[in-house]
Amino acid sequence: xxxxxPLLVVDNLEAGYGQINVLHRxxxxxxxxxxxxxxxxxxxxxxxxxxxxxxxxxxxxxNITFDGQSITGVPAHSVVRLGLSxxxxxxxxxxxxxxxxxxxxxxxxxxDHDGMRADIQKAYTMFPILEKRQSQPGGLLSGGEQQMLxxxxxxxxxxxxxxxxxxxxxxxxxxxxxxFDVIRELNKQGMSVxxxxxxxxMALKVAHRGYVLETGRITFTDKADVLLHDxxxxxxYLGE
Amino acid sequence: xxxxxAAALGPEIYQYLLAGLVTGLLYALIALGYTMxxxxxxxxxxxxxxxxxxxxFFSLQLAIWVGAAxxxxxxxxxxxxxxxxxxLVAAPVFCAALNVTVDRVVYKxxxxxxxxxxxxxxxxxxxxxxxxxxxxxxTYDLNFPELxxxxxxxxxxxxxxxxxxxMVIVVTLPxxxxxxxxxxxxxxxxxxxxxxxxxxxxxLMGINVDRxxxxxxxxxxxxxxxxxxxxxxxxxxxxxxxxxxxxxxxxTAAVLGGIGNIPGAVLGGILIGLIEKLGTGYVGDQWxxxxxxxxxxxxxxxxxxxxxxxxxxxxx
Ligand SMILES: Nc1ncnc2c1ncn2[C@@H]1O[C@H](COP(=O)(O)OP(=O)(O)O)[C@@H](O)[C@H]1O
Ligand SMILES: [Mg+2]
Numbered sequence: 001x002x003x004x005x006p007l008l009v010v011d012n013l014e015a016g017y018g019q020i021n022v023l024h025r026x027x028x029x030x031x032x033x034x035x036x037x038x039x040x041x042x043x044x045x046x047x048x049x050x051x052x053x054x055x056x057x058x059x060x061x062x063n064i065t066f067d068g069q070s071i072t073g074v075p076a077h078s079v080v081r082l083g084l085s086x087x088x089x090x091x092x093x094x095x096x097x098x099x100x101x102x103x104x105x106x107x108x109x110x111x112d113h114d115g116m117r118a119d120i121q122k123a124y125t126m127f128p129i130l131e132k133r134q135s136q137p138g139g140l141l142s143g144g145e146q147q148m149l150x151x152x153x154x155x156x157x158x159x160x161x162x163x164x165x166x167x168x169x170x171x172x173x174x175x176x177x178x179x180f181d182v183i184r185e186l187n188k189q190g191m192s193v194x195x196x197x198x199x200x201x202m203a204l205k206v207a208h209r210g211y212v213l214e215t216g217r218i219t220f221t222d223k224a225d226v227l228l229h230d231x232x233x234x235x236x237y238l239g240e
Numbered sequence: 241x242x243x244x245x246a247a248a249l250g251p252e253i254y255q256y257l258l259a260g261l262v263t264g265l266l267y268a269l270i271a272l273g274y275t276m277x278x279x280x281x282x283x284x285x286x287x288x289x290x291x292x293x294x295x296x297f298f299s300l301q302l303a304i305w306v307g308a309a310x311x312x313x314x315x316x317x318x319x320x321x322x323x324x325x326x327x328l329v330a331a332p333v334f335c336a337a338l339n340v341t342v343d344r345v346v347y348k349x350x351x352x353x354x355x356x357x358x359x360x361x362x363x364x365x366x367x368x369x370x371x372x373x374x375x376x377x378x379t380y381d382l383n384f385p386e387l388x389x390x391x392x393x394x395x396x397x398x399x400x401x402x403x404x405x406x407m408v409i410v411v412t413l414p415x416x417x418x419x420x421x422x423x424x425x426x427x428x429x430x431x432x433x434x435x436x437x438x439x440x441x442x443x444l445m446g447i448n449v450d451r452x453x454x455x456x457x458x459x460x461x462x463x464x465x466x467x468x469x470x471x472x473x474x475x476x477x478x479x480x481x482x483x484x485x486x487x488x489x490x491x492t493a494a495v496l497g498g499i500g501n502i503p504g505a506v507l508g509g510i511l512i513g514l515i516e517k518l519g520t521g522y523v524g525d526q527w528x529x530x531x532x533x534x535x536x537x538x539x540x541x542x543x544x545x546x547x548x549x550x551x552x553x554x555x556x
Contacts, residue, residue, distance in 0.1 A: 055443075077446045077447055080444065085444070093441070094433070095437055097434065153445075157445075
């Protein structure tokens with residue numbers, strides 16, 4: 001990581017719902033080629049952070065810069081076009097579209113049909129089960145298959161930065177391992193990743209750097225292996 | 241077996257079935273407007289029937305302007321083809337524009353409000369539309385010019401199949417086929433389906449959900465406009481209350497088919513049309529409304545998702 005400017009800069013972000021502020025002066029960066037993780041308890045504000053970055057939740061103060069360009073207040077449907085894609089919490093698969101149609105929706109912003117077809121094939125190579133299920137409605141897949149589909153769908157827009165919200169939630173351990181292998185492999189191929197997880201151990205093992213989010217504030221940040229061995233983190237988030 | 245039942249019911253069964261089918265196709269067009277808007281923003285657009293009424297008034301006004309109808313709506317015998325052509329283009333545009341405007345002004349500011357707020361507003365819009373109708377054309381029932389003659393095309397057969405029946409089928413069926421193809425194959429159609437299934441995910445895919453909602457109101461409105469023209473030409477009357485009853489029947493059709501479901505709205509429309517005409521024929525006209533609303537209540541109790549209602553509704 002040289003002196004290149006960060007791919008994503010979140011600067012003093014404030015956001016919330018109704019009367020309540022959920023995020024308080026939250027700042028973080030993701031560099032080109034990095035996996036960065038945000039860990040934190042349920043309700044800390046991790047999903048809100050990602051939804052602000054994606055433009056789904058409105059920011060109340062602060063700035064978000066992506067790839068050298070301010071995306072503060074840019075609507076979600078435009079953010080995708082700039083190269084920022086999200087696999088949301090709970091997968092949010094289109095239940096009555098087939099697996100293949102779900103992937104095609106991921107490429108909604110693209111018009112290069114040959115490239116799209118090639119990328120769908122790539123997704124099938126990454127997750128062979130999706131090819132077997134390609135004509136089934138997304139709503140009939142198992143949780144693990146839906147998670148694979150959600151990641152593959154997010155990749156269909158050819159993002160520069162991939163946001164992943166709790167990809168391990170509710171999945172069997174061997175599926176979680178498989179998902180994290182894919183994240184590592186994507187990163188090896190150059191993908192930058194911002195990963196939100198409650199499974200802090202898995203997340204810190206795969207990430208380069210981490211942020212700890214507590215009730216809307218960043219309380220720790222460091223290299224992932226430092227956090228992994230920090231006694232406070234171990235006690236609060238790794239169950240020791 | 242059918243022959244023996246038909247024999248017991250008398251030869252008029254065929255005429256009732258035809259009338260039911262044709263009326264049902266009209267209900268289906270209106271039901272599609274309810275179901276598409278519900279599918280996208282879960283709003284029961286109570287003003288939809290009155291939009292249909294205003295579409296009929298607008299068509300009548302056009303016929304008068306063109307010279308195909310006199311001031312009381314009676315046909316003049318001139319410019320019939322021209323008037324029908326203009327109506328079929330202009331009424332859908334008028335209703336689409338009106339529907340989009342109402343969404344923009346009334347429902348859009350309430351998008352994140354509790355569900356009851358837009359629902360009550362829709363009832364308000366319904367009354368506003370009805371009063372506009374009263375100002376426009378008064379409270380008496382009017383003629384809608386008989387621009388398509390009820391000439392029998394099948395003399396000597398048991399069923400009287402007229403130009404008017406033919407017109408309803410020739411207009412409504414292609415519109416429904418086109419809508420189905422549009423929703424299935426175009427980018428906007430796919431965006432509509434995705435938005436209906438998960439609006440947040442749709443946004444994350446790069447879909448402009450506000451634009452999809454506006455397009456849905458436009459399409460639903462245009463269908464109501466087509467229905468208004470065809471209904472006027474078929475029934476040859478119009479009145480400020482026509483949207484209330486027809487709208488409720490179409491809404492019942494949408495619920496019967498499964499609200500939010502496009503083929504369901506068509507199926508429900510045809511079923512309601514058949515029930516209405518068979519009920520009127522065999523039981524009596526005074527039982528028509530109680531019969532239809534009894535059906536609405538029974539569906540809501542026993543099959544709230546309707547016949548084709550979303551079976552794979554996602555739940556997190
Ligand atoms: N749509 C919403 N409306 C109101 N409050 C919300 C909404 N989404 C989340 N919250 C609240 O915001 C806080 C942070 O939630 P969230 O960002 O989902 O946390 P996390 O992803 O870390 O579990 C929680 O207190 C939650 O109850
Ligand atoms: Mg969350």
